Amino acid sequence: MEEADLVIIGAGKAIQNSNPSWSGLSLAKTYLQVHPHTNLVILEAASTLGGVWAQHRLHPGLKSNNMLGTYENSDFPMDEATFGIKTGEHIPGPVIHDYLAKYAERFDITPKIRFQSRVTTVTKNSEDGGWVLSVEDSSPHASESKRLHAHKLVLATGLVSEAFLPAHEGASSFDAPIFHSKDFLQHAETLKTNGRVAILGSAKSAYDAAYAYASAGIPMDWIVRESGHGPCWMAPPYVTPLKRWLEKLIFTRILTWMSPCIWGDADGFGWIRRLLHGNAIGSALANGFWWVLGNDVVSLNGYDKHPETAKLKPWYAPFWSGCNLSIMNYPTDFWELVRSGKVRVHVADITRLSAKTIHLSNGESLPVEALLCATGWRHKPTIKFVPDGLDAELGLPHHSDQPDKLMGKADAEVLSRLPRLRDQPVLNPNLKPLQESKQTPTGHPNRPYLLYHFMVPPAFYKDRSIGFAGAAMTPAHAICLQIQSLWLTAYLDGNLPLDKSEDEVRWETMLHARFLRWRYPGGHGARFPDFVFDSLPYFDLLLGELGLGTRRKGDG
Template sequence: MLMQDTGVYGLAAAKTYLEINPSADIIVLDGAKSIGGVWAAERLYPGLRSNNLLGTYEYSDFPMDEASFGVKPGHHIPGEVIHKYLNAYATKFNIARKVRLQSKVYVVQQDDNAGWILEVATQAGESSSDISKLHAKRLIVATGLASEPLRVSLPGMDDFGAPIFHSREFRAHSDMLKEAKVVTVLGGHKSAWDAAYEFAANGVQVEWVIRESGHGPIWSAPSHVTPLKMWLEKLIFTRLLTWFSPCIFANSYVRRFLHGTFVGRFFVDTFWKILESDLVQLNGYDEHPETKKLKPWNAAFWIGNGLSILNFPTSIFDMVKKGQIHVHVRDIVRLSEKHVHLSNGEILPSDAIICASGWKPQPSIEFLPTTLNARLGLPHTSDQKNDLAVAADRDILGRYPRLRNQPVLNPKYKPLTGDAEAQASINEPFRLYRFMVSPDPDFLKLHNIGFAGMIWTLSQTVCAQMQSLWLTAYLDGKLKIDQAPDQVLWEATLFSQFQKWRHPTGYGNMVPDLVFETLPYFDFIMDDLGLQVHRKKTTFAELFEGYGPEDYREIVKEWKEKNVYSSINIDYTH
């Protein structure tokens, strides 16, 4: 078994597979210098904190206790603590010795024995690499969706004469926190907020540029919201409240009433108006002309994992009001020596530009031949009309009429980079069955490859464990998929098309983007595995208490006790 990446999903996949198959020969590859994926030491930029408060960003079988990791209840988790935690997890469960760091997979091809050939570049020195090939009978790709940066291309970059770097390289340029007098931050997503805050907190003047031809600023929420001051992370995983979001894989009577009837939609719209109004009031967007520039351009109902938590020690909005951070909703037309020229004629002096330009939402490796992308269910460009997607759209909009009234996206929008233009040309998003495996009949018979973490959720650790257990059962041939091949393809298409309609201002047009839909997805996975779906002790708790890692603490043990491997066969042809 070969796995790629030591992030949250890669470590969970390795641990789960080893727990169920203790004699398995596993290799975990990672191109980074240290374990952790996005939490690797070399990617921990100054001031980085998790959106999560203590207790929600941990594996269910390895609690992040205060005594070991030093984080107090009610506090956000520093990036270096998550790095320490993931290393401790890898050590405790004997994964660390199976990891090969600085080993980046560039190309994957099928071999003649129903396995995989991987071309791997291993860092041999400061400027050289050893290229080798590895053969794997089974492969889990767990590179996630924040591996390959979308690079910015701006006129005059060669003339700027000062650092221009992606937020991924913030740590490598952390000296600018002391050396710079003024910096430009480009982007409206969380990493832009982080960079703007950190520079301003260190006394550096920040010129924050949010493109008028972009998607605008994200929704940023306090950790507790609504007039009842509910913990946002728990609110999203409270079963009663998940009913207020349409969800294609949770078609209960209550949800059909709420989203399929006029009266039900009135209650749904009221819920979202209260939630959004509370966020606007708590953040004080409309109280100052500068903070108003940070008010999101689309309603909260439509946003996916672009939602962020205000995890800063002090108020970033106060920094904006005081002028420590100047917000410019303009385009950058060109650069000159240490100056940024905006579309309104304004010229900003700058000692550095930090580009929070996002990520390529697809695996960071090349599958050959390129026709494999379509067969595997990976994003690609097709010149064929997808009639199944058209049928899925009709089904989705028939069930959820509210989704017909899509938000009006920015008519001025244009991709910022050549990479972004190439991404925009991709018209087939992820089409993975259960968001994890290829729906192609041949691969369903081979069950030799799976994808972990090709999904955005607000509960990455629990999702990682869920997907790892499902993939282990699938790759071992112990998970029965009793749909016919055409039904598997239909379901993969239906679920991916739903994401496009549900979160058009988030990542839904390309990848699964789950917020209030996350708990129903977990239910779906648990049901596939034959495990208990509703895990609270009482009906009241099931409806009104938020789910968390603690509710899934024994799922691997439950699976092992329920399944005697030698007595179960998989039927991929039914």
């Protein structure tokens, strides 16, 4: 059996406005700098690196939500001379793919990547504490499946390793393409159809597809599920009356204080947060900030000025929405396509399909030539962990019928320390998750990710043999991955003191997970780490444990 000192699964799996698309690459670069002679292997199921920025995913018009300067690693700038992007421009998908390829070359990562290598099972090696991986090679000259022994293992598959495509009654008789947004490039011929096209979903990928079709002259029907979370927030690049760069607001320390945060004391300003969120005057000031931010976006987008744009107005205030937000990065006015009728919005559920027709819960029937599903991802690794129950030990989403007393204790602690979160928004009473089959499968996950610092399974905290990179969703993805890579490298090497008991680690993990459930009910906080203005104190937490300075601008 082949052996490796460290195996990283994934050379980049991510979504555009959340997890870093270079999680595996960032960790590999950091680990190799510390261990230049280590036997490191990166296993990537796709044929090219980059995750959402892989070549087979670069559909027409795909761009980052970030502008030049906030979507790069600090030690490898995306300079204008090399990549042709200017300040104030959103970065096209092909440029990001090129950047990641050059990054891998620059730090000698490329020779370590084995493309078209899909990990099917992971087994804990009871003899030496390592891990045994079963790997399927899908390259043209592949042999049978291989086994690989990893002394240390990091899963860098992020939160979106496999697309979620819902099942619909009558799909077999639809007689037209039904495809996920990740496969848009493979269905680019639908941009030249003579009929209408439909989109299901209301996140950024749905906006991207709607713009691509409508700007190409293809009339389209956009279906926003009445049983879903509603449309995501779409903000202009510059917000608030002061016209500040949106993605930089989360790095403005004074503004991060406006968010109640269970790990907020890590930035050294816990007393300020307590003043802002522990009394009526402070709460009024913080609430005023969130009102200005949300009202500014509503006003700039003109949601309330037209009946069609009103259908795309988010259902939850930005305070509660987490990373269920994105940025308008289109070259022309998106909202004019909606106002002009080129995009028709329907707030309804799909009840069934028939021949080239979509039937909705509001009684409408839509004749279309294709259905694009911008319906998200399975938020669980597709790898099978052996033996059964190991996924639960690893802190991965799983199903359990047993009550968790620690969960209730953590809920009480969160609401006691952060009373602002007691006043929860009213969720959609018709909320119902999409399904891939008519019956919810046995064992459908009802437990979220439970990883210490969103990286390490509590049950393996002392083991130092396994970690997760990119399992947290934050708009500050590039910086997050650099810091996580430093922390994971120190952790795997034994250079971080493990001075907490397993019970203490389990408690802190559960406390942070339940905080996110209460903090971001309009986002994904109940299922996995999803946070925005809490990013900077999270970085402070990790940097503090590494013994590094957290206030990086002079003495400030």
